[in-house]
Amino acid sequence: MSYTIKEVAEMMGVKPSTLRYYDGEGLLPNIKRVNGIRIFDDKDFKWLRILNCLKKTNMPSKKIKEYVELAKLGDETLNDRLSLITEQKGKILNDIKNYHYFLKEIEYKEWYLKEALRLGDEKALLDSLPDKAGFELDKIPETKTKVQNGKY
Amino acid sequence: MSYTIKEVAEMMGVKPSTLRYYDGEGLLPNIKRVNGIRIFDDKDFKWLRILNCLKKTNMPSKKIKEYVELAKLGDETLNDRLSLITEQKGKILNDIKNYHYFLKEIEYKEWYLKEALRLGDEKALLDSLPDKAGFELDKIPETKTKVQNGKY
């Protein structure tokens, strides 16, 4: 099967203009054209899947392009491509870890606000809490990345 | 205890200029000043923790400012503040879910590249694989957010 840019965009949850932008950035190698119009086929989808995944986990366009260029060079670059993917996997794992930490913090805040509501005012809650409810800034973990979602 | 902007920036893993920027955006309410110089104390840290958390999970500055403005109004806004936090928790949960999905995809790609390396070339691998190794674009989940890490 083959698809228009609009159909593909819908499937990926992005705008057609986004796909054109990706193409312009060199992130969509070897898209067939008929009369200048892009035609996506099943083989393109394999790459769109992984592209989407890299995009949504915030691999910069620049790095994705690196990957694309390597892939174009063929089997000699399998190792380098693997490195890029493994690195990205590490970032994802790290992001997930961080997210769990952030989630806990937010859940504490949520609990805190609910308690304040139950007691009627925040001051009452503060008075009822031990001096430090287990949260100190210097226990804060380490991160480095960004994460991006949207449709995927 | 009290701290300079530089010390706080280091603790949070951001630059002093970032904190000044946050301040300018109205994200740092009620910071004490001595001769114009910002002095952060333990009470500020409570907010910096949650601010950091909201920032790193990509709550837009605009929305964080909303929260700040609500907090300034006192106990009458506890409910609205709770809504904002609960909404953010939902986004974090969603992001985590998405990340697990992305992780699987990337791990498949990693396996794929390793296999291709083992076999010597990609074509050999493709020939050895069933037609569709369980990955179809139309199974792709749903997202809407961004995630941000860094130090937290």
Next chain:
DNA sequence: ATAAATGTTAAAGGATACTTTAAGTCAACC
């Protein structure tokens, strides 16, 4: 007490990732 380090603001600059606009082409329908 003077030099170096650190602080301040306002404004401009940079990075990244799209999105929109304008002008135009092409296939399809009435």
Next chain:
DNA sequence: GGTTGACTTAAAGTATCCTTTAACATTTAT
């Protein structure tokens, strides 16, 4: 065969989030 709708490009515009610069004040160290 003309209008509609989807496609095209190039270029400018938008959004978001800082970062850098310049010019100046204050604090700290020698």
